Amino acid sequence: MDAHRGLAQRHGALRLSSRRMARRDHRERGAGDPADAARTGQPGRRGGGAVRSIISTVGTSLLSNKARLSPSGGDDEAALVRFLASVDPAQASAETNVLDKLKVDRADRLIFLHTATPEGERCAGALKAHFEGKVAGVAVVKVAHLTYEHRSFKQRGIKQLVDELATAIRREQRCGRDVIINATGGFKAEIAYATLVGLLFKTPVVYVHERFNEVVKLPPVPIQWDFSLMALHGEFFDWLDEEARPSGEVRERARALPHELRLLVEERLVDGYGGLNAAGQALYEAFRSRREGCVAERVKLSTRAEEALEAMDESTRRAFRHLLTNLQTRELWQQQSDLIQRGNMRVYPRGGRSERILFFEQGDEVRVCELCRHSDGSYERLLERGVKRGSYTFP
Template sequence: MPTIITTTGTSLLSNASRELNKQRGESFADNELQNYFKNVGAEKASAETKSLLKIASPEDEVVLLYTKTHNGELCAREVYRYLKSKKWSNIRLRELPLEENEAQFERRGLRELVNILIEEITKAQRENQEVIINATGGFKAEIAYTTIVGMIFQVPVKYIYQFFQEPVTFPTLPISWNVNLLLEYEDFFAWIDEEPRKDVEVEQRLKAIPKLERNQVQQLLLPADENDEIMLSAAGDILWKRVAQQRELAELIEDAPPSEIPNADKIASSIAEDKHHFPKGTREFAKKVAQVEAVEEIIGGHFENTTMKRIKKIDDDGSIRLLWADNEKAVNITIRTTARGQAQTLKLRDRYIRPLLK
């Protein structure tokens, strides 16, 4: 049974007001909107019912997300009533506490939308249900961020333009979204995700990040507010929660299989024989990495002018790139493993490789 997560807007009120010649702000009598459904038909009455009739069936689970406004709640409840009257049995309403205050909408409202969408996606996936996002209803920013969540969490998004008869599907992308920046500086992202942080504290922590990456990190933050506080943007929040979801998934999947390569043969000769004046401890570090069963090869790369040890990148093919450093310089090291996919590679990174950098 699929779960259809549906954003709801106020198209029902707009359509009914126009059709029934209502004055601006004029209210509707009891059952007037239900009678409107019956008179004009569900496809014409609202964008939500038009899309659901094309996308879902009465047996599916439908979650109607509505904004915390009088009109938003009214429309959602009338759509709910209509579908219930047509024997749609698995429907529930969920309020989106989106801020009407323009200044707070970007800071709070969009993050709440993102959090609730991801919560509903995760809930359905835990129950092994197919998930579809129906982004036909709602205002433009809501639809835009709903689509971004779907793409990053690899959930298909469906949308019906007002003049179309059939839904357009934004398919899941056949790639994993690059979350390496968040993994590389995960201590920073975990810290700022806990609560809004003072501008001066954020600036101090950002100084420890190289300039290029610092600029990329700042793109995932909102500007300081009137209280001089900074928090993750909605886009940053989506990516950070994707990392958390992949970690949760990693705990449910098998470990990467052991390599058949002997430990001594896993280390490239340039490291084993210390041919390039690597940072102190490189060979000893490589020997420890080689003891990890899933590791197949450890290769040295170019040097960098930093003294910060950190994991820089993981790839779906199981490779892990990191920096090993002493007090003078750092060397890039690539570790090839038997892991496959982002979740399994992340599990190997977290459980076996990252502790060796401490």
Template structure:
């Protein structure tokens, strides 16, 4: 069967080659045409940034290459010649895409009929990198290779959001459709390109039931990104609102909003308005367009790509959003931000201190790392990036040395942050603070009204970066009576086996636990960390209904991924419920074989194996990342359904604050409410001079911490000397133990109350 591999292409081959020729290899440095292209910008960039960053350099070169075709062609020729003269290992070191392909095909078992399609950004550097890779794959390795430019996909947030990501999703879907018609196997490798492409790469992989992969340079193997078979796009939203979508879609540059929001408000849920449409101001009028979520849903709906399923047959069907925030609960409490945390702070600090080493204390660890790094690059004839070098150096320290140096490392990073805060732009100090400051600048969150958590890896580098960031944010950004914290994700490290079998599961657990406990509005900031984290965090954001924010270092604006409307088919997942729950812990190979034989007999083996991973270290089996995500979501929803019940008899639940239940009809209402299992006590609180019925929102009593509902019912004309304008006040104490319980109990009581009154 033919194999078609789709690769997203970034600029790693350019940025790594730029760093490679910066003095590491004098012979190549003196001969390369690439040096000529860079010469005009070398000193300018050194002065501004202290070092030549390949990514920032790409921004400087865009206008040059646009106006100079000769230099553009020379750049491609020189980069390809350099790869051609070196061995395959060198090509892998220079290119994340080639490295990924080497890992993907480590057994050298590509079929004879294989082709590649490279998706590149709407930039000249992106085109250069894609063309160099095409030449390498086609000429050097003999594989048919084509390139696809994604219009609008560039380091401009408005262009990326308006056109780039939509066009990427559309092109990828069309290529998948074509490959399927030709009966090809399909694999997607998403190592290269922008992080903002990852959520939509995963989404389309899930919808089309194909595999997507990612490779991190410190792992031994590829990571297959979460393909969850039981998640479907909820295109019913398109079907129900097709008229409005048609109106908006008819204006390519945007439809005048004016009264459209008010006119359609009664026909569409407001959360879906914000999801399906983007609003913006153009000159003096406000326009609205389909958002990327709207475009993808429409594309799936029109192409009839929605997986076949019958909603009526689902007994336990979870629809978006699974967990909704109460506006009343989140009002005026600020925003809780969940950060994935990478090593950008350490890398930026090292690059800064590299050119200002005199301000470092002699015996402090960063100074020692820099001295060793300088020696390394003097001896090496290959490119040595400073970030990964520092990681390896710190990993080699003894346990005792790590403990001794941790406070010093945190102090050095904190000093770096304070210096940048006072003398420069704090956004340039780390990916996480760049995101936070942009969220404040663009009014996604209010200044001094944020708090949150930095999710850190199970490494010393993760700890020092997270701790320095949380300390700095507590001093400069934090909401009153709140703070930023760190949360270590156990087993989230650079060991491939533990990362895959335990680390990602712990990341999933952490995000779900944090989200469920928060009473503030919650958002996820996925700029930091590596792309594999972004993949899982994005999937959770979609399921949990939380917005995800990301910013590229060359962007001026944030990319905001709204939650994607989904449906989860739990019955299929829970067909072997006992097996699923056992696999959540870990089972032996013998027990796994027993399960597998049963699945095979019932022709379900293939469906079950997509949820399972084997640990090579322990020779045991457990749920993989996709299986664990579904398990945790199902368990969380099930836990919410297990509401605690009152042990009291209904007659014992009625209490009076010194008032008699002389109103027979009112007493009957209370007696019926007391039969609800989640009502623990109903207190008669007397009368008031106002008629009508009222059931107030459920709230938590500050003293007793019980969840209570207050309200009133109309007075009865049958009561002796009764005034029909008089209402009877009451208070219901429920069995709810948390907010999730409280909201469910309230809906049950509200339904019964409305029926009785």
């Protein structure tokens, strides 16, 4: 049976809840966003290259610079727009300073992420009004819970920033745009986590200190992040992402995780619920992006493996379905598998949990011979008996 199709149709492939999926799909498709160059037919960038999308975190330097350079006329949004039009971009705000140095033009798209504060909203609104008509599109996004209140900022605000950044990056990249993160504005913690997201998503991050005249650019690092350990326990992270989970349930299920992954979990975040911390959220979002973006290999189950899957109780079947889904993406299983039987076959995973899958690769297919377990001794019995590829039939 073709598991790539059959697992999804007959056994329900691992997925987020429909409500969460619908919400994410709506956000990542950019519902309600202004027109962009890809849809309006505006010209591409210099030399016909990809259109840029520049995601900027927004601080309040616009307000402080307005008060210092032009104290009269108030500081409402209209006054800030007039100020932006009257002074050099390098003096107006941290955001305009960087965008000017990046030589923003009409083919670019700008996205401003601002704090959930009146000041942040006012500055972002003024920046949007200032750039409208000068670029292909401008969007403003409020980051919920990113406020001056310490507990909200630490427990929910930074996580929400990571989520909004990841959502924007995925959406813009799917439209074929080159994404740049401008992490100059906002709280210092925003700069740190924006940089982490940039590294994980292989997206360049730019920054200009108020005393610098040049843009400091952190390019994508040529490192392949290993998400195979997170993939091995992916059902826990998907479960945690579906909806708010009570602290007790999070604590109980997190005990089964390796120490490296437990570091990403906050058993008690707020109001009796647990979840991922900000670093964990960044890693999970990058893992999701890799899992969804990889070309899936065909996974075929032998007649024996199919019969074993059918005979399992629902809990065990669910665990194997998750692991079979990982086999569709080499990046997610290669580091967690071993060659066995003198290289005749592979076992996945090699440890860390009870389930074992014996398989081999043939062309562009992953062929699953056996589904067994370490806890009931079936894995050890198979190894003692010996397994050979030719002993299995594949429908």
